[in-house]
Amino acid sequence: MACTQIFQSHTSSLRPSSGHHRRSFSLIVRCTTTSTTNNQQLITSQQELHKKATSFSAKYVPFSSICTNTPTQESYSLDEVVYRSSSGGLLDVQHDLEALKQFDGKYWKALFDSRVGTTKWPYGSGVWSKKEWVLPGISDDDIVSAFEGNTNLFWAERFGKKFLGMNDLWVKHCGISHTGSFKDLGMTVLVSQVNRLRKLGQPLSGVGCASTGDTSAALSAYCASANIPSFVFLPSNKISMAQLVQPIANGAFVLSLDTDFDGCMKLIREVTTDLPIYLANSLNSLRLEGQKTAAIEILQQFDWEVPDWVIIPGGNLGNIYAFYKGFKMCQELGLIDRIPRLVCAQSANANPLYLYYKSGWKNFKPVKAETTFASAIQIGDPVSIDRAVFAIKNSNGLVAEATEEEIMDAMAKADSTGMFTCPHTGVALTALMKLRDEGVIGINDKTVVVSTAHGLKFTQSKIEYHSKSIKDMACQFANPPVDVKAEYGAVMDVLKKFLVKKL
Ligand SMILES: Cc1ncc(COP(=O)(O)O)c(C=O)c1O
Numbered sequence: 001m002a003c004t005q006i007f008q009s010h011t012s013s014l015r016p017s018s019g020h021h022r023r024s025f026s027l028i029v030r031c032t033t034t035s036t037t038n039n040q041q042l043i044t045s046q047q048e049l050h051k052k053a054t055s056f057s058a059k060y061v062p063f064s065s066i067c068t069n070t071p072t073q074e075s076y077s078l079d080e081v082v083y084r085s086s087s088g089g090l091l092d093v094q095h096d097l098e099a100l101k102q103f104d105g106k107y108w109k110a111l112f113d114s115r116v117g118t119t120k121w122p123y124g125s126g127v128w129s130k131k132e133w134v135l136p137g138i139s140d141d142d143i144v145s146a147f148e149g150n151t152n153l154f155w156a157e158r159f160g161k162k163f164l165g166m167n168d169l170w171v172k173h174c175g176i177s178h179t180g181s182f183k184d185l186g187m188t189v190l191v192s193q194v195n196r197l198r199k200l201g202q203p204l205s206g207v208g209c210a211s212t213g214d215t216s217a218a219l220s221a222y223c224a225s226a227n228i229p230s231f232v233f234l235p236s237n238k239i240s241m242a243q244l245v246q247p248i249a250n251g252a253f254v255l256s257l258d259t260d261f262d263g264c265m266k267l268i269r270e271v272t273t274d275l276p277i278y279l280a281n282s283l284n285s286l287r288l289e290g291q292k293t294a295a296i297e298i299l300q301q302f303d304w305e306v307p308d309w310v311i312i313p314g315g316n317l318g319n320i321y322a323f324y325k326g327f328k329m330c331q332e333l334g335l336i337d338r339i340p341r342l343v344c345a346q347s348a349n350a351n352p353l354y355l356y357y358k359s360g361w362k363n364f365k366p367v368k369a370e371t372t373f374a375s376a377i378q379i380g381d382p383v384s385i386d387r388a389v390f391a392i393k394n395s396n397g398l399v400a401e402a403t404e405e406e407i408m409d410a411m412a413k414a415d416s417t418g419m420f421t422c423p424h425t426g427v428a429l430t431a432l433m434k435l436r437d438e439g440v441i442g443i444n445d446k447t448v449v450v451s452t453a454h455g456l457k458f459t460q461s462k463i464e465y466h467s468k469s470i471k472d473m474a475c476q477f478a479n480p481p482v483d484v485k486a487e488y489g490a491v492m493d494v495l496k497k498f499l500v501k502k503l
Pocket residue numbers: 181212214215282313314315316317318319320376377422424452453
């Protein structure tokens with residue numbers, strides 16, 4: 001108990017006095033007995049450390065310097081509007097790890113754990129509970145948050161046992177979120193920073209993105225909540241109705257363009273160069289700072305035990321790197337001693353990373369992405385290709401692909417065990433099933449499948465599957481409703497027939 005109290009008093013001192021504080025912090029600290037002398041030492045040392053905490057900082061550096069692990073003179077303040085390095089390459093947000101290392105792994109674990117489930121602004125958010133690792137310099141008052149994150153890490157017991165013989169399979173439901181996808185994690189960070197920049201007098205008229213549906217939903221919601229104009233470029237007829245209606249309802253300026261996602265991406269990059277509209281796609285490395293917290297959250301939910309595998313569906317390929325970065329930071333800062341192997345799963349109809357991987361990383365060629373049920377990853381020329389390759393190589397990872405039939409069958413199987421998955425989760429589940437079949441993923445391996453969006457955004461594909469109306473697809477796990485007369489006898493007949501078949 002003593003240890004808990006010490007920690008409580010210390011962590012409260014890290015919190016700003018302003019903001020909501022509707023209930024006290026729930027604390028999950030495992031140590032229960034500590035001697036008084038030790039406690040005293042702990043208090044003193046933690047207070048000393050806390051004084052140094054103000055030195056936390058982050059800046060943009062060229063991603064190439066991260067890749068090659070070479071120091072660079074080129075860096076930019078996060079308050080600058082910059083998306084590319086001087087050579088046109090990607091940027092990365094680099095934290096002052098030496099400042100963060102003033103606190104040990106135990107300290108960070110206890111701090112993050114202490115914030116779970118609180119309503120203390122903004123630390124109850126799964127993203128902002130890790131604020132020091134995300135955007136350390138921002139004032140709490142500038143943060144735009146819907147208390148995103150803290151999503152369910154679901155033990156997929158029945159799916160694992162029934163279809164794979166696995167007992168340690170988990171699904172991280174990132175789609176059970178404010179706008180129904182993991183994009184909320186990154187968007188809270190990006191829109192908060194825009195809010196700050198506008199308050200600082202930067203002439204930003206709004207924020208814009210190209211989207212396959214989820215980025216635009218998140219952008220428009222967070223912007224609406226902060227009263228910032230948002231602009232979204234959508235490929236016409238290529239996103240679900242549920243996704244389309246989100247930015248419309250949230251008051252975004254929506255352009256439906258007669259092109260695909262890659263065409264929209266090209267246009268928004270040009271437009272944001274010429275107009276004072278801030279770019280919200282994951283080319284902007286700020287987004288990934290929020291998304292990386294899902295990786296930290298998984299560790300936290302496993303009581304800091306590292307899973308063997310994490311499988312992530314990939315499109316524009318920012319998220320796979322965000323997961324890598326989250327795990328890697330935990331390793332570098334002493335919270336864990338190894339990182340999981342990462343698998344990026346792509347639709348076979350939009351598989352540029354998979355083809356590159358299969359070529360032995362010899363020949364990257366963008367592809368023309370074909371129609372796929374996993375419409376949010378129908379992307380042929382991913383902006384974060386270099387980030388994804390880095391994440392895969394440095395986690396001893398893999399890339400897998402899934403055909404349309406595999407995607408829909410995997411989704412149906414998962415749903416039949418009580419989930420309600422999106423097709424992108426179907427892509428990741430297919431990758432898992434293939435890697436299990438090949439014996440790459442072991443039966444006892446602790447495995448996490450990242451579910452990136454809510455299944456309710458993709459009901460049309462489920463309707464088509466369960467009504468067996470998909471051309472050239474057997475839809476073998478379809479469960480269509482039975483039309484029956486509203487009469488006792490007729491109802492009894494069909495029920496009896498069903499029960500006999502089942503027994
Ligand atoms: C639901 C969903 N899953 C997966 C992805 C892939 O994420 P990323 O583009 O970061 O690879 C996206 C967006 O691209 C998405 O919207």
